[in-house]
Amino acid sequence: MKITFLGTGTSQGIPIIGSDHPVCLSNDFKDKRLRVSVLVEWDGYTYVVDCGPDFRYQMLRENVKRIDGILFTHEHSDHIVGFDDIRPFYFRQGGVPIYAHKRVLKSLKTRFDYVFAKKNRYPGAPEVKTNRIKKNTAFKLGNLEVVPINGKHAKLQVFGFRFKDFAYLTDMKTVSDKEIEKIKNVKVLVVNALRIKPHQSHFNLDEALAFIEKVKPKKAYLTHISHMLGFHEDVEKSLPKNVFLAYDELKITI
Known part of the structure; x- marks a missing residue:
């Protein structure tokens, strides 16, 4: 399994527009962060978790020609507003499967109503194949079982995902012990900080x-x-030996 960090930044990205904070002025490429997303590939399958405002550039940068689907953690703008940029994939391969909580699917249908229109569709609009993720129900992606991990982003429910030996959680504030059991002892964990x-x-x-x-x-x-976490190089030195700061374009193999 190959993981590519498409973006590792917060909702405004780094550098923040107009900011003179030292980290925003850094020349280290590891301090320049697009909105958070990962590309997960295995056995010829390619899935993306979240598609924020930098989605188009991220796909171009990684030369992604096909995706088998998009998983959504939640409906905040930095995780969904690149949704319209799935059009090239739709034109090339047909309806793009998407996977999300029913609340997130409802939000997408509101914000991108033209994508889901049944009548008088705009001819350039993409089509999707919706799949509802339930809190305690694993689901299949290709030949792999994916386990949703339920957490809270303040009071908002969000999903993380376990792909076999890899678990990806972002925008978490609280995760119950029951959910933690689902990811105990994974080989690689990604989590927000x-x-x-x-x-x-x-x-x-x-x-x-x-x-x-x-x-x-x-x-x-x-x-x-x-x-506000600090410079990548400085923070990395302070971490335990098995913990690392991710950065944009980082690729790991599991």
Whole structure:
């Protein structure tokens, strides 16, 4: 299984428009972060988790010519507003499968009503094949069973996903012990770590590290990172030996 970090930044990305924060002015490419998303590939299958405002560029940068579907963690803009840019995939391969909580599907149908229109469809609109993810029900993607991991982003329900030995969680603030059991001892865990100070809807660094200690993966990578976490090079030196900061374009194989 190959994982490509398409984006590892928070909702505004890094650098933030107009910011003179030192991290936003950094020349280190690892401090430049697009909105958070990953590409997951195995046995000829290609899936994307979330498609935010940088989706088009991310697909071009990685030369992705086909996707077998998109999984959505939740409906916030930094995770869904690249949805219209699935059109080239639709034109090339037909309706694109999407997988999401029923609430997220409803949000997509509201914000991108033309995609789901049954009558008088605009001829350039893409088509999708909707698949509802249920909280406690695993589902098949190709030849692989995927386990949804239920968590809270402040009060909002969000999904993480376990793909065999790889678990991906973002925008988490609380995860129950029952859900943690579903990802215990995975080989690779990805989890959000927004900043040093506590935040109302995201793990901060200490919370992310405590969560990693509960899960006990062989390796963990931090994502959904803001400029307030600090410089990539400095933060990386402070982490436990099996924990790393993810960065855009990082590729790992499991």
